[in-house]
Amino acid sequence: MTSIVVRVPATSANLGPGFDTLGLALSVYDELVVTPVPDDRLEIEVSGTGAAEIARDESNLVYRSIVHVYADAGREVPGLRIAARNGVPHGRGLGSSGAAVAAGILAAQGLLEGDVFFDDDALLRLATELEGHPDNVAPALFGGLTIAWTGEDGPRHKKLQVHRGVAPLVLVPEHTVSTTLARSLQPMQVPREDAVFNVSRSALLIAALTQSPELLLDATADRLHQDYRAQAMPETYALVQALRQAGFAAVVSGAGPSVLVLCDGPGRRLEAADLAAAVTDTPWDAIMPAVDVRGGTVKVRAEGSA
Structure with a gap:
């Protein structure tokens, strides 16, 4: 058999x-x-x-x-x-x-x-x-x-x-968030300027991930979904904002509540993980996959x- x-x-x-x-x-x-x-x-x-x-x-x-x-x-x-x-x-x-x-x-x-x-x-x-x-x-x-x-x-x-200089870090909390709930918080229509913003950043993100990791912070900015979902995962939203203010390309992973940080080198992952442990009361399990x-x-x- x-x-x-x-x-x-x-x-x-x-x-x-x-x-x-x-x-x-x-x-x-x-x-x-x-x-x-x-x-x-x-x-x-x-x-x-x-x-x-x-x-x-x-x-x-x-x-x-x-x-x-x-x-x-x-x-x-x-x-x-x-x-x-x-x-x-x-x-x-x-x-x-x-x-x-x-x-x-x-x-x-x-x-x-x-x-x-x-x-x-x-x-x-x-x-x-x-x-x-x-x-x-x-x-x-x-x-x-x-x-x-x-x-x-x-x-x-x-x-x-993906460019070999891109080093992912995933910060995983103990709590969960329903994908259905997260999707329900988004509006059916968004302002034209927000749509144009995301088109430009999505195009830039392809270049950043495949050729130019130094562009990851600008390239991962979003106006279509993350802000709208913040009320369902306030700890996640706070951590993403803190990491981005410190220069890390942090985003909500999928529908959340985990945070994905796209670092431009392995050493930066350790810095981001240390910052996550310091800026919120929520414990985050730091995973450093390839x-x-x-x-x-x-x-x-x-x-x-x-």
Whole structure:
């Protein structure tokens, strides 16, 4: 009997001005081992961060993602044993739901290998159908910095390589924030000057992340979503403002409440982490990941192998 082994990175979406468009893969991972079993039973084991909150039945998001792929391919889902080890913090703006969706999509791809072929566009389409938008699932699937958009033929993405001088820092609080709540606080319309501001900063951010890290502070300024969401996460907003006033390119990670700091060198990450510990009463867990360049990976493991 063979198992499918999947590893999917955490992601940070928006990156300041790139609302619902830009995403970055980070080297914090969810890992999954999926093994077909000879009957219709479903067994789910979960360990790691947020394990107590995760469903062990057919409502499990990884399992639902596998089922979605099989239904799209017109195939019947076999009995499965799923063992998940979660490293991506849940409910903190680091793409935990996108990681679960991507993991399930890739697990199904591995299970169906040799029977059904999925190209990158198909993987992104299937993941977006479940997640609702492609900004988190694109970097989870493909790694690096991704630009995601939806065209006439469905969701698409462009992967870019991040300049080696960019050093991410993620500051993670103990509390969570609902993505639904955060999105509900944004207005349906914004002033024209704010829209133009974000267009310019999003364009600049691509240059800063791929060529000129010294421009990151200006490039991560935003007027579309972070100020509106401040009331849902005042500690996050205060920390972002304090870091930016000190010259650090700090933004809300995804829907929050974690803070992403895009530093222009590893040493600056330590300075930013020290500042975070000094300026707020909220404890922040400082994580210093690399940019993940591979995205989700799939391996086949034969029974008895390591």
